[in-house]
Amino acid sequence: MEKSIKRIAVFTSGGDAPGMNAAIRAVVRTANYYDLHVFGINRGYEGMINGDLHRLDSRDVANIIHRGGTILKTARSERFKTPEGRRAAYEALQAYDIDACIAIGGDGTLTGAKIFCEEYPQIPFIGIPGTIDNDLFGTDYTIGYDTAVNTAVEAVDRIRDTADSHNRLFFIEVMGRNAGYIALSTAIGGGAEAVLLPEDKLNIEELVTRLNLGAKKKKLFSVVIVAEGFMEGGAQEVARLVNERFDYYDIKVTIIGHLQRGGSPSRLDRLIASRLGFSAVELLLKGERNIMVGIVKNEITGTSFEDAITKSKAVNDELIRMAEILAT
Numbered sequence: 326m327e328k329s330i331k332r333i334a335v336f337t338s339g340g341d342a343p344g345m346n347a348a349i350r351a352v353v354r355t356a357n358y359y360d361l362h363v364f365g366i367n368r369g370y371e372g373m374i375n376g377d378l379h380r381l382d383s384r385d386v387a388n389i390i391h392r393g394g395t396i397l398k399t400a401r402s403e404r405f406k407t408p409e410g411r412r413a414a415y416e417a418l419q420a421y422d423i424d425a426c427i428a429i430g431g432d433g434t435l436t437g438a439k440i441f442c443e444e445y446p447q448i449p450f451i452g453i454p455g456t457i458d459n460d461l462f463g464t465d466y467t468i469g470y471d472t473a474v475n476t477a478v479e480a481v482d483r484i485r486d487t488a489d490s491h492n493r494l495f496f497i498e499v500m501g502r503n504a505g506y507i508a509l510s511t512a513i514g515g516g517a518e519a520v521l522l523p524e525d526k527l528n529i530e531e532l533v534t535r536l537n538l539g540a541k542k543k544k545l546f547s548v549v550i551v552a553e554g555f556m557e558g559g560a561q562e563v564a565r566l567v568n569e570r571f572d573y574y575d576i577k578v579t580i581i582g583h584l585q586r587g588g589s590p591s592r593l594d595r596l597i598a599s600r601l602g603f604s605a606v607e608l609l610l611k612g613e614r615n616i617m618v619g620i621v622k623n624e625i626t627g628t629s630f631e632d633a634i635t636k637s638k639a640v641n642d643e644l645i646r647m648a649e650i651l652a653t
């Protein structure tokens with residue numbers, strides 16, 4: 326018979342994302358409400374292997390909902406990718422008598438959770454999507470995405486002010502190695518001329534054609550958003566390639582970089598993180614195992630780790646079409 330759940334562990338892993346603290350807070354307070362004991366694991370899977378666990382009570386998560394980063398720290402653990410590392414993690418969890426884990430992170434974190442659960446089904450996991458990339462299947466939002474886009478749009482607004490004062494073309498690089506969600510939303514919210522995505526919906530030649538059209542219409546400045554994972558290169562390389570073919574504007578490059586990860590989480594990220602943390606505990610207590618909790622069409626859903634990791638969530642072609650029309 327399956328052991329009833331009395332002691333759970335929670336950790337954050339992979340890249341940090343604003344809103345992770347709100348999720349930790351929701352997990353701890355919901356678990357306390359149901360009389361569960363909660364342990365925080367420092368530094369993700371690396372801390373799990375090292376047995377770096379400590380008790381967390383409701384008061385320990387006071388005054389963190391508005392803070393960026395993660396109070397539990399995060400890490401990328403190569404050791405957890407090995408069977409020996411996962412065995413050490415299992416033994417550490419057993420030493421603390423942990424019945425279940427809640428993992429907050431991106432696709433790598435969920436991949437690790439899936440493999441661990443196959444090897445050690447005695448300790449079930451629930452995953453919470455925490456990554457600024459919004460690239461996980463099975464949820465409309467991941468924690469941190471909204472804040473990252475808000476930061477990028479604010480940067481675009483500021484750059485527009487200076488671009489407007491000169492005849493300038495700005496290439497602004499945003500995060501997104503494999504997925505163009507941040508780039509597309511930033512382009513729409515920032516009113517950009519064009520967006521270059523890892524999904525390769527627009528290439529340099531087409532971009533130059535579009536810029537020429539804008540120049541003919543006497544557009545005084547332009548902003549183009551480049552996802553870091555764009556096939557033909559990041560913003561620096563794109564600027565170089567465009568410069569070879571187009572000289573109407575003075576070309577400038579801005580890479581927003583890690584600014585997108587920091588800062589106080591947006592209202593939406595706090596809400597999403599609270600809902601996901603709360604639901605993760607409730608689903609665990611209802612007997613759900615080895616799934617990622619998500620929000621689809623404003624409803625809480627559960628998606629198997631397998632599907633969350635392997636199925637792709639394509640950027641919305643309708644939004645791309647709209648962005649093009651609105652930029653004309």
Ligand code: ATP
Binds near residue numbers: 339436458
């Ligand atoms: P982000 O989307 O912000 O990068 P992530 O969760 O995808 O977050 P990763 O560094 O890819 O970040 O993964 C986090 C951790 O998950 C890794 O450092 C590793 O410990 C574990 N992990 C990733 N892939 C595997 C795997 N194939 N087997 C076991 N563990 C893994």
